[in-house]
Amino acid sequence: MTRSxxxxxxxxxxGLASGLFYREFTKHTDALLSHTPLxxxxxxxLTLGMIVFLVVLALDAxxxxxxRRSFTVFWWTYNIGLVVTVAMQAVRGILTLGGHDPATTSAAIPGTAGLGxxxxxxxxxxLFVALRAAVRERGGASHQVPAIPAR
Known part of the structure; x- marks a missing residue:
């Protein structure tokens, strides 16, 4: 639980640092774009990182x-995926604010974001595999709807 x-x-x-970076970077570059990935x-x-792991913390408690092995797989793959995804989002945002079109700059950016x-x-x-196993261990399987008998 401490890890979560x-x-x-x-x-x-x-999340807070990236908000500060966005504000200061747009001031520094005098960017007039209203919407970028940055x-x-x-x-x-904050949402996919902090809030998800606070919910996971509560579920873990x-x-x-x-x-559980499946929980360890969740923790590693989710974190790596989130870091890769937001890193590519940051790259796209910085390129966009720099006046470049990230789609034409490199095909590696959307490909890497897709991998994330x-x-x-x-x-x-x-995570759902771990949740299913934990619910079954807690007796969740005994609360299933009974089957309808055949006529």
């Missing part, structure tokens, strides 16, 4: 997810 708490705290710090970076870090999204997906599936 510190992960949430790390994403809080990164101005939602802090929201992504109730269901005891820590120590795939890792996020693997992480979320692993």
């Amino acid at each position: 708490l510190y992960t949430a705290l790390t994403y809080l710090i990164l 101005n939602t970076l802090h929201t992504h870090l 109730v269901l005891g997810l820590t120590g 999204h795939m890792l996020l997906t693997v992480g979320l599936v692993s």
Whole structure:
């Protein structure tokens, strides 16, 4: 559980720092663009990072997810996927504010961002595998709807 708490705290710090970076970077570059990938970076870090791991912390406290292999797979793949995704979001935002079109600059940017999204997906599936196992251990399987008898 401590790992989830510190992960949430790390994403809080990164989210707040990225908001500050966006504000100062746009001041420094005199950017007039109203929407770039950079101005939602802090929201992504706070929501997909901090809030997700606070919810995971609560679920871990109730269901005891820590120590499960699928939970470890979730933690690593989700974190790597989120870092890759927001790093590419930051690169796209900085390029956009610099007057470049990231789509024509390099095909590696959207490809790497796609890889980050795939890792996020693997992480979320692993989380649900851990949740399912924990709920079954807690007796959640005994609360299933009974089958309708055949006539």
